Amino acid sequence: MDLLQPELISSIFLALLPIPPCSARGSFKTLARQRSQEITTIRLVSKIWDSIILGTPELWSYITVSPDSTDALRYLPRSKAVLLHIRISLRPSDNPGNLRAAVEALWYEAHRWTTYCASTWKARNSYPWFQLIPPFPVCRLREARLTGDQNVELEGPELRRLHEWGFKSNIRLNGAPALRKWVTKRPANGHEWEQLLLISQQCPLLESLRLTEYATDEVTRSQLEETFPGTGVARPTLSNLRELKLVSKRVAFDLMTYLHTPALSLLVIRHHVSPVPLTIPPSCATLDHIRFTYATRVKPIQETLSTFPPAQLQSLTVEIEDTRFIRHSRARDEIRWLEEHVSLRWFDIPDEEKRRCTCPFEHPE
Numbered sequence: 001m002d003l004l005q006p007e008l009i010s011s012i013f014l015a016l017l018p019i020p021p022c023s024a025r026g027s028f029k030t031l032a033r034q035r036s037q038e039i040t041t042i043r044l045v046s047k048i049w050d051s052i053i054l055g056t057p058e059l060w061s062y063i064t065v066s067p068d069s070t071d072a073l074r075y076l077p078r079s080k081a082v083l084l085h086i087r088i089s090l091r092p093s094d095n096p097g098n099l100r101a102a103v104e105a106l107w108y109e110a111h112r113w114t115t116y117c118a119s120t121w122k123a124r125n126s127y128p129w130f131q132l133i134p135p136f137p138v139c140r141l142r143e144a145r146l147t148g149d150q151n152v153e154l155e156g157p158e159l160r161r162l163h164e165w166g167f168k169s170n171i172r173l174n175g176a177p178a179l180r181k182w183v184t185k186r187p188a189n190g191h192e193w194e195q196l197l198l199i200s201q202q203c204p205l206l207e208s209l210r211l212t213e214y215a216t217d218e219v220t221r222s223q224l225e226e227t228f229p230g231t232g233v234a235r236p237t238l239s240n241l242r243e244l245k246l247v248s249k250r251v252a253f254d255l256m257t258y259l260h261t262p263a264l265s266l267l268v269i270r271h272h273v274s275p276v277p278l279t280i281p282p283s284c285a286t287l288d289h290i291r292f293t294y295a296t297r298v299k300p301i302q303e304t305l306s307t308f309p310p311a312q313l314q315s316l317t318v319e320i321e322d323t324r325f326i327r328h329s330r331a332r333d334e335i336r337w338l339e340e341h342v343s344l345r346w347f348d349i350p351d352e353e354k355r356r357c358t359c360p361f362e363h364p365e
Contacts (some may be wrong), residue, residue, distance in 0.1 A: 003265075009049070010056045013042065019062050019085050022145045022163075023116050028087040032064040036071065057082045065102050066092050072102035076109065083114040083140060090123040090130060100129055110134040113141045120148040133171070138213075146171060165212065178205040185246070186211040186255070193236075193258075200236040209238065210245035210268075211255070235260050247271055257281050270294050277304040280312075291319040295326055302334035305342060313341050322346040 019097035020031045039059060041107060043050040053059060063071060064087045084346040086106055088100070118132055132148040143161040144154070151170040154162075159176045163183040172195065173179070182203070187193045199206070237260040244261065256267075257279050266289045269278065273296055280287065292301055301320065305313065318338065320326060338344050 004068070006048075006052050006055070009052050013053065013056060014058055016042075017059060019058075019115075020163075022117050022143050027068050027089075028064060028117060029068060029089060031157055032071065032087065035062060050188070054078065061085055063106065065089070065099055065106070067091065067097055067099070070099060070102040072106055081112070084109060084112045085115045086113055088120070090120045090127050092123050093104065093126045096126045099127070100165045103130060107134040107136065110136045110138050111140060113138050115143045116141060117145045118148065120150070122149065124149065132133045137175075151279055161205060173199060173202060176203055177205070179206055181208040182206060183210040183212065186213060197234055197236045200238050205240055206238055207240055208243040208245075209241055211247070213247050237261075239263065243268070245270070256284070262286070265289060266291065268293060271296075272300050272304070273297055277307045280308060289317045289319070291321075295320060295323060298326060298331040298334040298338075302331075302337055305338070310341075317343045317345065319345045321345055322348055 009155060017035060017224055020028065022037070023173075024031055041051050057078060057080040059153045060075040061082050062085045063075045063079070063320045066089045073154045073343045084106075088103065088106075090096075113134075116138070120127065120130060121133060123130070132146055132150045133152040133154050135177075137155040138144075139157060141156045141159050144156070144159065145163040145165075147165045151172075154176065155174045156176050157178065159179055161181045162171075162173075162176070162179060162296075165183070165185075171184075176251060179266075182199070185192075187196050209289060235258060239262060241261045241264055244259075244264055246255065247270045254360075260283055262284055264284050265283075265286050267280075267287060268291045270293045272278070272292055277300075290305075295301060301318075305316075305318065308316070320338075
């Protein structure tokens, strides 16, 4: 292999040591440790391989910071000028260590970030100097997954995917015209509805939107009026939205009637157990696919679909996850009604995807 050109050997190493994506299963600290061990093993093979590894900046572009360890100050010089993949996890600690120099070094390279994951849940007291978003524009950032409890502004002109999670966080986009996929909490007050309206105006290319549960931990039926926009808030129009994912396990909601989504084709509803049917407005003329995941009862699904016009039902494909609750359901009449009125499909979510769903920060939805 040493007879090959160094550029070819370098490309082989890059193929063997790919950058873990933001949605990679498992802790990024574990992934970083494994990757570092693999790089060290290859470097020990020969001086030639060691030289090639050190001369391949892309291999040093995956940089992590946590109370356990950080490779930032060692990796940054070796990464030269390539785009960076940053992972930061700061948990509450009585002895936070000297991580500030590493974080600040990364902040000054924010113009090179292309993916970024940050988790600082309840760690504000241990790291009062830390900001969830760098105090500079992240001009090359394409994907971000953020968990925290800060109010911050994010300026990312190339940002395509944003996953924000945290009941107390408030990430305000200040220029993200390329955003295609956004995961955020469901609006729970007038201010958050205004934020959603602003996003609909600033991100015309948005294709996929997932709204997780409310900002507050508990929302009772008596509080429903507080979760919808007031008369002074305009109706958000998401002209390019193709996919909408909702969580409905706590309360009945008419959120769809407060959104204008003329291009919507796929609606994914998770934990649909509400006794009040979900309302689908007539403006969703292109909706032809509804998927119910983590469902425990068939009756709420049947009651929701029974409110649809017959013409819309005929062109509708309905997918229901075949959970153990559904599989042993005695709602034979509801299932028979579904089979007669819609194109019904049963499916299983792979066990690996179910495990990923247990961690909203490090894994995809």
